[in-house]
Amino acid sequence: MDLTLNASERAFRDEVATWLAENAPRERRPPAGPAMVEFDVAWQRRQFDAGWAGISWPAEYGGRGLSLVQQVIWYSEYARAGAPTETGVCFVGNAHAGPTLIACADEELKRRHLPRILSGEEIWCQGFSEPGAGSDLAGLSTRAVIDGDHLVVNGQKIWTSYAHHAQQQELLVRTSTGARRQDGITWVVCPMDTPGIEVRPIRTITGHDDFCEVFYDDVRIPLTNVVGAVDDGWRVAMSTLSFERGTGFLPEQVELVARVDELVDLARTRTDRTGRALIEDSGLAERLATARAEAHAVLAMTLAVISRNARSSLPGPEASMVRLLFSQLQQRVAALAVDLRGLEGLAEGSPWVHDYLYLFATTIAAGTKDVQRGIVAERVLGLPRGR
Amino acid sequence: MPLDLVPDDVQRAIVDAAVDLLDPAAGAAALRSRGDGPVRDAGVWEKAADQGWFGLALPEDAGGLGLGAGELALLHRELGRTLTAGPYLGTTVAATLFPSPELIGGRPVGVLIADGPSEVGPRVTGTFRTDDREDAAAWLALSPTGAAFVETAVTVEPTPDSMDPGARPARVVVDTAARYAEGPEAWTLATVLVAAHLAGLAQGSVAASVAHTAVREQFGRPIGSFQMVQQRCADMATRADAATQLTLLAALAREPQLAASALLVASDAAVTNARDDIQNHGGMGFTWEVDAHLRLRRAHGLRALLGDAADVRAAVLDGPAARAW
Ligand SMILES: Cc1cc2nc3c(=O)[nH]c(=O)nc-3n(C[C@H](O)[C@H](O)[C@H](O)COP(=O)(O)OP(=O)(O)OC[C@H]3O[C@@H](n4cnc5c(N)ncnc54)[C@H](O)[C@@H]3O)c2cc1C
Numbered sequence: 001m002d003l004t005l006n007a008s009e010r011a012f013r014d015e016v017a018t019w020l021a022e023n024a025p026r027e028r029r030p031p032a033g034p035a036m037v038e039f040d041v042a043w044q045r046r047q048f049d050a051g052w053a054g055i056s057w058p059a060e061y062g063g064r065g066l067s068l069v070q071q072v073i074w075y076s077e078y079a080r081a082g083a084p085t086e087t088g089v090c091f092v093g094n095a096h097a098g099p100t101l102i103a104c105a106d107e108e109l110k111r112r113h114l115p116r117i118l119s120g121e122e123i124w125c126q127g128f129s130e131p132g133a134g135s136d137l138a139g140l141s142t143r144a145v146i147d148g149d150h151l152v153v154n155g156q157k158i159w160t161s162y163a164h165h166a167q168q169q170e171l172l173v174r175t176s177t178g179a180r181r182q183d184g185i186t187w188v189v190c191p192m193d194t195p196g197i198e199v200r201p202i203r204t205i206t207g208h209d210d211f212c213e214v215f216y217d218d219v220r221i222p223l224t225n226v227v228g229a230v231d232d233g234w235r236v237a238m239s240t241l242s243f244e245r246g247t248g249f250l251p252e253q254v255e256l257v258a259r260v261d262e263l264v265d266l267a268r269t270r271t272d273r274t275g276r277a278l279i280e281d282s283g284l285a286e287r288l289a290t291a292r293a294e295a296h297a298v299l300a301m302t303l304a305v306i307s308r309n310a311r312s313s314l315p316g317p318e319a320s321m322v323r324l325l326f327s328q329l330q331q332r333v334a335a336l337a338v339d340l341r342g343l344e345g346l347a348e349g350s351p352w353v354h355d356y357l358y359l360f361a362t363t364i365a366a367g368t369k370d371v372q373r374g375i376v377a378e379r380v381l382g383l384p385r386g387r
Numbered sequence: 388m389p390l391d392l393v394p395d396d397v398q399r400a401i402v403d404a405a406v407d408l409l410d411p412a413a414g415a416a417a418l419r420s421r422g423d424g425p426v427r428d429a430g431v432w433e434k435a436a437d438q439g440w441f442g443l444a445l446p447e448d449a450g451g452l453g454l455g456a457g458e459l460a461l462l463h464r465e466l467g468r469t470l471t472a473g474p475y476l477g478t479t480v481a482a483t484l485f486p487s488p489e490l491i492g493g494r495p496v497g498v499l500i501a502d503g504p505s506e507v508g509p510r511v512t513g514t515f516r517t518d519d520r521e522d523a524a525a526w527l528a529l530s531p532t533g534a535a536f537v538e539t540a541v542t543v544e545p546t547p548d549s550m551d552p553g554a555r556p557a558r559v560v561v562d563t564a565a566r567y568a569e570g571p572e573a574w575t576l577a578t579v580l581v582a583a584h585l586a587g588l589a590q591g592s593v594a595a596s597v598a599h600t601a602v603r604e605q606f607g608r609p610i611g612s613f614q615m616v617q618q619r620c621a622d623m624a625t626r627a628d629a630a631t632q633l634t635l636l637a638a639l640a641r642e643p644q645l646a647a648s649a650l651l652v653a654s655d656a657a658v659t660n661a662r663d664d665i666q667n668h669g670g671m672g673f674t675w676e677v678d679a680h681l682r683l684r685r686a687h688g689l690r691a692l693l694g695d696a697a698d699v700r701a702a703v704l705d706g707p708a709a710r711a712w
Contacts, residue, residue, distance in 0.1 A: 285701075290655075296648045296711075324625050377617035
């Protein structure tokens with residue numbers, strides 16, 4: 001238990017803060033379309049050129065190999081500099097596919113893809129969920145059969161974020177049916193320009209096309225694209241999900257503190273019909289104070305998770321508690337941002353309405369809040385298994 | 388390791404020593420019997436002083452153990468988990484601010500909080516409230532801007548009993564010169580230690596619910612396998628973890644806004660978890676026998692100790708967001 005940074009860490013923080021102050025994009029991220037893709041890729045490229053892409057990746061794969069403490073410093077300064085914390089089109093490559101390839105793929109696949117992920121040349125998407133397999137991912141049924149040195153894929157994925165912008169996909173397919181439903185799944189790199197793939201964007205509650213349905217009709221993928229072994233994809237996929245439930249949310253978490261600050265300032269300057277500052281309203285003050293206190297708590301919980309992870313190689317299930325509080329807090333803060341603005345808060349196309357609607361995803365994607373609670377109950381608390 | 392929120396071996400040893408010394412069954416029994424006289428168990432108190440609890444955060448050359456507020460927070464969390472009552476807060480903060488062999492040795496100090504017109508400075512005057520009327524041999528008047536060590540009060544007049552059986556409330560009139568320490572340090576430390584105690588209560592409720600729901604069977608299954616119960620327990624665990632980690636962070640940062648935030652989060656965790664724990668115990672939860680109501684009672688009492696909800700809110704909202712690192 002210790003919060004102090006040593007001299008070299010303080011120097012690192014200053015270096016990071018200086019670079020970010022000079023290089024983080026100042027304009028707001030466009031919410032959709034080619035402008036959004038261009039924005040995300042340009043920012044990825046700028047970080048790559050300066051050596052700041054893949055900060056947690058080993059140096060041999062083009063990453064920076066930062067220690068956990070340095071990562072905390074980088075992510076914190078990143079958010080404090082106002083750099084984009086939205087889940088951009090480069091997110092899956094940086095945070096899911098890349099780390100999975102590093103952990104489980106052969107050298108050939110690593111050399112082919114990792115540098116392009118870091119440089120922003122390759123956008124990746126995640127083809128896991130299916131119409132019949134969401135929370136119950138092991139129920140997936142998109143089939144692949146081996147034909148010579150290829151897998152032939154037939155079936156459908158859904159909710160695939162940015163599939164319409166991606167060049168590559170981390171794809172889970174069923175190659176056999178084993179004793180357990182987790183057996184017989186295969187993790188394969190699927191180039192999105194392979195013949196037989198059809199991508200249909202889905203309009204979301206924000207009004208933008210953020211995710212897609214993806215259809216596979218006799219899609220032939222070389223067996224050399226399989227990561228891990230055929231039928232061993234569940235293990236490979238779990239190495240990805242444990243990150244998703246881990247510490248990758250730090251930039252958003254630090255940013256949330258700043259977001260609450262803006263709302264506190266807004267409540268000090270905005271007045272109600274009688275001319276009284278909104279912060280004098282005890283109901284609003286309570287919501288704001290709780291939001292700020294809980295935002296601090298989320299950071300403390302994340303730091304505790306990181307501290308534990310520094311001591312053991314396997315991330316523990318405690319990250320699900322952070323996720324549970326953080327995802328719901330994000331939604332409460334977004335609701336406050338709307339409520340504090342009165343009628344103006346309802347303006348379609350405004351950033352706060354967009355956030356309010358967009359953040360409904362936080363308790364659904366990457367394991368719903370109900371699923372997270374189940375993990376806490378059975379894996380953190382050790383309660384008897386349900387069902 | 389820097390930026391680290393997990394207790395190291397030395398810090399864990401402090402927790403272990405506390406667990407050995409503090410007996411949850413005895414703590415609960417004392418609260419349940421609601422006797423008159425001092426709240427503290429004299430035997431435990433003496434051993435705690437011998438183990439250096441009150442001077443934990445003082446440098447060794449001042450007679451302390453050379454540790455810090457983080458270690459104090461771990462200790463006070465154990466007080467909460469074990470339902471141990473007594474003037475630990477006032478004595479610890481007084482010994483830390485006004486070190487002396489007597490205080491480090493466990494001369495019990497009660498906490499005074501302004502209650503009406505009053506002044507906390509080199510001269511302390513006015514009306515205060517306390518929960519320590521039966522235990523205090525001296526007083527620590529606490530305010531957000533400073534703390535004063537008061538040897539004697541003019542009057543100590545009991546006020547009606549609190550629902551918190553660990554409190555012996557009184558109205559205290561003071562008019563005396565005092566040793567005074569200006570600055571927010573004492574208030575911040577006291578806030579963190581109350582939060583730590585509340586976090587311990589919240590954790591105690593989680594442990595009690597898990598222990599009960601894992602073995603109590605209905606419909607042929609342990610009730611802890613029912614999803615509704617599991618989800619309630621998961622929310623309890625999340626609240627307790629939020630309270631614990633934020634309290635430790637605030638203790639290490641020694642920063643007023645983080646401390647107030649910890650108190651807010653820990654107060655909610657302690658009260659809400661105690662309520663959920665009663666629910667998880669069914670009819671048993673409604674009985675005097677089961678400890679759940681003791682944690683609920685203490686949680687309400689401690690939540691109100693340093694001020695009301697509006698005071699805590701104002702402290703959390705004061706200025707821009709604090710940074711811990
Ligand atoms: C914005 C967004 C982006 C996404 N991006 C991707 C992506 O890029 N790639 C990808 O593969 N997927 C993606 N997803 C899909 C996401 O992973 C799934 O939506 C999620 O796993 C939930 O599955 P589902 O939608 O089928 O809902 P369901 O599993 O049908 O859940 C519906 C409701 O039932 C509850 N429920 C289900 N099972 C249980 C249970 N056992 N106990 C208690 N309650 C239960 C859930 O909590 C939920 O409230 C994305 C989703 C969103 C919203």
